[in-house]
Amino acid sequence: MSSQSEPEKPEPEQSEKRSSRVHYCEICKIPCQTAMILQTHIAGTRHKKAERALKTKRAAVIYEEIPSASRPLSKTVRCLKDYMKDPNRDEPLIGLEYVLEMRFQGRRYPRYECKLCQFDTELVPMIEHLTGQRHRKTYLVKHFPDRGKRKPNDTKEDRIQFLKRVAREIEKEEGLKMYKSEDLERTHVTCK
Numbered sequence: 001m002s003s004q005s006e007p008e009k010p011e012p013e014q015s016e017k018r019s020s021r022v023h024y025c026e027i028c029k030i031p032c033q034t035a036m037i038l039q040t041h042i043a044g045t046r047h048k049k050a051e052r053a054l055k056t057k058r059a060a061v062i063y064e065e066i067p068s069a070s071r072p073l074s075k076t077v078r079c080l081k082d083y084m085k086d087p088n089r090d091e092p093l094i095g096l097e098y099v100l101e102m103r104f105q106g107r108r109y110p111r112y113e114c115k116l117c118q119f120d121t122e123l124v125p126m127i128e129h130l131t132g133q134r135h136r137k138t139y140l141v142k143h144f145p146d147r148g149k150r151k152p153n154d155t156k157e158d159r160i161q162f163l164k165r166v167a168r169e170i171e172k173e174e175g176l177k178m179y180k181s182e183d184l185e186r187t188h189v190t191c192k
Helices: 012-019 035-043 045-054 080-085 123-130 133-143 159-174
Strands: 021-025 030-032 061-065 099-104 111-114 119-121 180-184
Touching: 021 035, 030 035, 035 045, 080 123, 111 123, 119 123, 123 133, 133 159
Parallel strands: 099 180
Antiparallel strands: 021 030, 021 061, 099 111, 111 119
């Protein structure tokens, strides 16, 4: 058979690598889940301000592996509790008391909702959310307003590193809090 008749299927390892990649803005150091979100970010004032500050003429946007919080999860991580107990977890988790795990009958994996940030999704995006700037900043503003502000002499530490450090300190002081879990039935709605 000729190689032109059938398109080559990617090897399983290649497709897994592709699924663990995100669009990444190198200037702002933030991952975006889709190209559309990345385009929206690039058009935004925050990106433009950072771009002006760096005085670069090109947009340094590349594909990059998901940062440590979203590294490919091991096969044993099927829910947030498994991730919390993961010995390789290197990202601190704060604000778990605002998370609701929803298990629906007939569904293999649960959905999660962060009541603090009004964010509803599946496991991997929820881990990204819980280890992200928005969630950490919102939690600090609500519970630790004095610790959520950087001091003027913290110039060596960028915002992401600062939030990660403070979150790690809080997790160490208070320990991991537990999220709530609900078992739900699927309801079938029919339109008339």
